[in-house]
Amino acid sequence: MNTTAMAFKNLKRNRSRNLMQGALIFFAAFMISYFAQFLAGITKNFTSNLVELATGDVYLSSTINADTEQNSFDRDYEYLRIPADFIADIKANPEVKAVNPRLEFPVRLSLPNDTLAFLMSAFDVKEERRLRENFQIIEGRMLADDGFEIIVPVDMARQQNIRIGDQISVLAGTVDHKANLLQLKVVGTFKTYSLSTWLNNYIYTSLTTARVLVDDAAAVTRLNIHLQEKADPEMFATSLANPIKEKLLANNPPLDATSWKKGAAFFTSLIFGIEAGFFIIIGMICTILSCAIGFSIMMGVVERKKEIATLGALGASPKMIRKMFMTESILLSDIAAFSGIVLAAILFYFTLQSGVPINNPELEGFLGASHFYPALDIAGFIVPFIICKVVSANVSFLIANHASKRPIAAVMVEN
Amino acid sequence: MEIKLINVNKEYQLGETKVQALRNINFTVSATDFITIAGPSGSGKTTLLNMLGCIDTPTQGSVTFDGVASSTLDLVAQAALRNTKIGIIFQAFNLMPVLDVYENIELPTLIGKKPQKSKDTREWIMHLIEAVGLSDRIHHRPDQLSGGQRQRVAIARALVNRPQLVLADEPTANLDSNTSFRILELVKNLNRTENTAFVFSTHDEDIIKQCDTVIKMRDGAIVENSGGVVAPVNRAPVNVKVFDHA
Numbered sequence: 303m304n305t306t307a308m309a310f311k312n313l314k315r316n317r318s319r320n321l322m323q324g325a326l327i328f329f330a331a332f333m334i335s336y337f338a339q340f341l342a343g344i345t346k347n348f349t350s351n352l353v354e355l356a357t358g359d360v361y362l363s364s365t366i367n368a369d370t371e372q373n374s375f376d377r378d379y380e381y382l383r384i385p386a387d388f389i390a391d392i393k394a395n396p397e398v399k400a401v402n403p404r405l406e407f408p409v410r411l412s413l414p415n416d417t418l419a420f421l422m423s424a425f426d427v428k429e430e431r432r433l434r435e436n437f438q439i440i441e442g443r444m445l446a447d448d449g450f451e452i453i454v455p456v457d458m459a460r461q462q463n464i465r466i467g468d469q470i471s472v473l474a475g476t477v478d479h480k481a482n483l484l485q486l487k488v489v490g491t492f493k494t495y496s497l498s499t500w501l502n503n504y505i506y507t508s509l510t511t512a513r514v515l516v517d518d519a520a521a522v523t524r525l526n527i528h529l530q531e532k533a534d535p536e537m538f539a540t541s542l543a544n545p546i547k548e549k550l551l552a553n554n555p556p557l558d559a560t561s562w563k564k565g566a567a568f569f570t571s572l573i574f575g576i577e578a579g580f581f582i583i584i585g586m587i588c589t590i591l592s593c594a595i596g597f598s599i600m601m602g603v604v605e606r607k608k609e610i611a612t613l614g615a616l617g618a619s620p621k622m623i624r625k626m627f628m629t630e631s632i633l634l635s636d637i638a639a640f641s642g643i644v645l646a647a648i649l650f651y652f653t654l655q656s657g658v659p660i661n662n663p664e665l666e667g668f669l670g671a672s673h674f675y676p677a678l679d680i681a682g683f684i685v686p687f688i689i690c691k692v693v694s695a696n697v698s699f700l701i702a703n704h705a706s707k708r709p710i711a712a713v714m715v716e717n
Numbered sequence: 718m719e720i721k722l723i724n725v726n727k728e729y730q731l732g733e734t735k736v737q738a739l740r741n742i743n744f745t746v747s748a749t750d751f752i753t754i755a756g757p758s759g760s761g762k763t764t765l766l767n768m769l770g771c772i773d774t775p776t777q778g779s780v781t782f783d784g785v786a787s788s789t790l791d792l793v794a795q796a797a798l799r800n801t802k803i804g805i806i807f808q809a810f811n812l813m814p815v816l817d818v819y820e821n822i823e824l825p826t827l828i829g830k831k832p833q834k835s836k837d838t839r840e841w842i843m844h845l846i847e848a849v850g851l852s853d854r855i856h857h858r859p860d861q862l863s864g865g866q867r868q869r870v871a872i873a874r875a876l877v878n879r880p881q882l883v884l885a886d887e888p889t890a891n892l893d894s895n896t897s898f899r900i901l902e903l904v905k906n907l908n909r910t911e912n913t914a915f916v917f918s919t920h921d922e923d924i925i926k927q928c929d930t931v932i933k934m935r936d937g938a939i940v941e942n943s944g945g946v947v948a949p950v951n952r953a954p955v956n957v958k959v960f961d962h963a
Contacts, residue, residue, distance in 0.1 A: 311815035612811040615772050616874075617800020618828045619793045707792065711764075711773035714807075 305622075309630040316602060323598040324638035327694070330591045331642030331686045334584055338682025339650045341580050345573055346677040351496040352569055354432045357562045358402065358526030359535040362546070365556040366565075379406055379523035380555045381477045381516065388549050389525070392542075397533040402430050403522040405512040406504070412471035413462055422452075422474065423504035424512030436501070442466040442490030445508050453490040455502045464488055476517035484515050495673065527559075535561035588693055596697045599631060603705045610705050611713035620706035627702035628695055635694035639687045647683065650676055718802070718881040718914065720746040720769060724778035727764055727937075738764040739775070740938040748881060748912040751905075753925050755918070756934035762918035763808070765934065766884045769916055770805050771795050800829045804875030806885035810867040812859040812874075819855050822846065822873045829878060845873040848903045850896055864891045872900055876907065882914045883907075889921050901927060 313320050353359055364380035384403070393401050405424040410417055425433055427447045434444060440456045452472070454464055464470070468488045476482050486507060494501040513519050529538055542559040550557060563570055603610070613623055657673035727739040739761050746752060746769065754762045767773035768780050771787045779786045782798060790798065799805070804825075812821050822842050846852055849869035859867055868891045875883050883904065889897040901924065907913045917924055925931060933941035 308815065315815050608811060609813060612807070612813070613828070614796065615770065615799060615805050615807075615811070616825045616828055617796050617798075617878075619796040621793070622796075622828065709773065711767045714767075714772075 305626050305629040306633070308626060309633050312630055313634055316605070319598055319601060320634055323595060324634050326591060326594045326598075327635050327638035327690050328642040328645075330587050331639035331690050332646045333587060333642075334686035334689065335643045335683050336646035336649060337580065337583070338679050338685070339646070339653075339676040340674075341577065342679035342682060343674060343676035344576055347496070347675065348569060348573060352566055353528070353562050355436055355497055356500065356526075357524070357565055359529040359533070360527045360539045360542070360559050360561050361565065362525040362527070362542070362557060362559050363523065364554075365558050366560075381407070381518070381521050381523060382525070382550070382554050382557055383477065383518060383520045384522050384525055384550065384554075385520055388545070391545070392527060397530050397538060398527060399530055400429070400528040402426060402526040402528070403509060404524045404526060405509060405516065405521060406523045407474055407512075407516060409505075409515075410473040411505075412473070413464070416462070418462065420458075421504045422472070422507060422512065422515075423501075424507050424509045426509045436495050436497075437490075437492040437506075438495060440491045440493060442488070444490060445506065446489075447508050448510055449489070449508070450484060450486050450511050450514075451489045452486045452505050452507045453492050454488060454505045456491040456493055457502070458505070459488075459491040464491075466490065472515065474515045476515075477521050478517065480517070482515055482517055484511075486511065535563070539564075584689075588689060591690070592693050592697055595631070595635075595694055596701065599627065599698050599701045602630075603627070603701055607705065607708070607713050611708075611710045614706070614710045615714075620703070623706035624699060624702040627705070628698045631694045631698035632691060635690045636687075639690035643683050643687055650678070654678075718748045718912075719781075719783055720882065720914075721781045722765075722768060722778070723781070725768060725775040725780060726777040727761075727768070727773070728776045737937050739768070740936070742768075742778070742939060744932065744939065744942060746882060746914050746916060748914055749908060750914040750916070750930060751908055751928045752914070752916045752930040752932060753919055753928040754916065754932045754934060755920065755925065760934040761937040762934055763886055764937075766805075766886055766916065766918055769882065770803050770884045771799050772805075800825060801878060802881045804878065804880035804883040806868075806871050806875045806883070806888045808886040808890070810859070810864075810871040812867055812870055814859055817856045817858050818846065818851055818862070818870050821859070821870050822877050825874060825878045841879075842873075842877060845876055845903075849873045849900060865893065865896065868892060869896065869900070876903075879907075879911055880913060882916065885915070885917045885919075887919055887921075888917060889919065889924060894923075897921070897923060 362382070362384070364382060366377055370377075389401050389403070392398055403426065405422075407422055408419060409422045410419055427434060427445050437444065437453065439453070441459075442453070445451050445453055452470070458464070466488055469485050470488060471483055472486050473481060473483045492506075507515075513521055527538070529535060539559040539561045546557060546559065610623055613626070614620075618626075653676050657675045659673055722742050722744055725739055725742040726737070729736040729738055742765060754765060756762050764773065768775060771780070771782070771790075774780075774788055779788065781787070782802070787795065787798075813824060816824065819842060822845060823838075826838055826842075846855055849872055851866060851869055851873070854862060854866060857866075859870070862870070868888070872885070872888055875885070889900065892900065904913075904915055905927065908915055917928070919925065931941070931943040932939055
């Protein structure tokens with residue numbers, strides 16, 4: 303029996319019920335596939351931002367104090383002296399893409415009416431393009447590599463009445479535990495595009511200026527190492543244990559190499575939480591979908607029990623009747639799910655072009671970005687299609703199986 | 718082909734009431750038989766046809782098809798038996814609403830997985846359509862046909878697989894005398910040439926006159942079998958009309 307042709311005819315006949323069932327499948331497929339791209343975006347953005355802007359794939363820093371410090375975002379870093387030849391050796395490793403020294407340390411800013419304790423962060427302005435571009439300069443300009451300059455968060459500038467061109471006295475502790483004072487010029491105010499909850503807690507200067515302030519030309523608090531895509535951060539961090547022991551431990555406090563994941567327990571647990579939430583939502587959608595499809599098919603079976611009995615009387619086996627209902631259901635599911643996924647793909651494309659502006663500061667802080675971009679996840683398009691198909695096939699099988707085995711004469715009498 | 722009903726009883730449970738639909742039915746249908754089952758409404762005619770059509774099973778007794786009890790067959794074997802050996806004409810036609818006349822008639826051949834495009838099958842379907850006078854309605858769906866036309870489609874559908882037994886519940890009830898005559902000619906011809914047995918439940922005197930055997934039923938029991946012995950029934954005697962047929 304040409305069940306596909308018959309299924310098409312039946313789908314057309316029961317238009318309103320099938321439209322309702324199709325709309326549910328369409329909605330479910332759309333929701334799952336579209337939000338899968340968002341989840342991929344969250345993971346990709348967070349990972350990329352964290353690695354590129356904050357820690358590198360692996361970073362060298364003073365050993366974390368497990369009693370008082372949680373992760374790379376919430377800890378104190380001690381000054382390290384890392385000689386240029388050690389950095390050169392790391393750079394020479396074919397697995398390494400770039401090595402970026404960072405300096406983060408507490409400072410006191412002498413403002414006209416107040417003295418403010420704040421954190422200063424320094425980076426290589428020339429080398430760290432990604433971090434440089436992460437600053438949205440609201441007023442003024444970006445730091446020069448060799449000037450005694452700072453840029454400050456725009457909110458801080460407004461609160462403390464700091465203006466472009468102001469000279470601010472900055473007091474910092476040196477590597478040798480002395481104090482040093484420098485006059486630094488405010489050249490810009492900024493917002494950050496990503497990881498704003500963390501990056502907005504600092505004023506920024508160039509690495510050259512910071513090293514003058516802490517009085518050590520080789521000083522770093524964290525050495526961020528960016529690896530090639532195929533390299534394994536864990537393995538690489540382990541491979542640094544011996545060189546650290548041999549070349550650095552004598553002149554430094556306890557230090558070690560850490561992969562970004564180890565140092566970002568908060569971040570990884572956040573991603574895990576988001577993914578778990580996503581799967582719970584998928585589970586709920588599937589449950590609602592199963593119930594709705596089941597109800598819709600059951601309605602169809604009730605409406606068509608005389609037809610089922612007639613097919614049985616004409617010699618159709620229960621398997622054939624099941625096949626007929628399942629073909630209808632799967633056909634409807636395929637058409638609706640495919641349409642939902644196509645819409646999700648179109649919407650994904652446009653969202654990718656424009657990004658989703660995040661205006662809520664709390665959400666921005668949570669996501670760590672002022673604009674959110676989804677990321678392409680092919681499985682996110684394929685899996686919803688399969689989910690809808692499997693749900694439709696199973697539910698229709700169960701109901702049609704029951705219907706096809708009912709005694710024909712009893713059904714005829716009911717009608 | 719031989720179908721035997723041996724001491725067949727059928728009980729239905731309607732709420733708390735037991736309904737005895739068939740009582741101790743014994744008779745045989747052989748190839749070339751042309752049988753009418755007559756009786757008032759509720760006498761068990763349709764239940765008896767259902768037993769013969771293998772779409773219902775007896776509570777007691779057995780129905781055998783060429784010596785094989787239908788109750789011993791699984792659902793698939795029963796379905797295959799219905800498709801290949803039995804044609805059923807329902808009182809309410811039971812046509813597939815999404816299929817047109819041709820497709821409805823073709824349906825049993827497709828269920829039986831006969832080659833759909835076979836020239837013989839197509840010619841046979843066209844012949845049946847012509848015989849039931851629906852050549853000008855071939856692509857009409859059931860909702861575009863009158864009651865009589867629908868019944869003719871149901872008749873053609875029952876004949877399409879050239880079954881050994883055709884069961885019909887009031888087959889000519891909605892037909893005009895001319896069409897009834899043509900259909901009777903067709904089934905008589907099949908009865909003679911293809912050795913197809915026919916069992917009708919009907920009040921139509923024309924059909925009754927042309928039947929070899931008339932079985933009269935009342936309250937679930939056979940009270941007269943003009944073609945054989947009536948099985949003894951332990952119940953009060955009822956008035957029996959003797960059918961006058963040639």
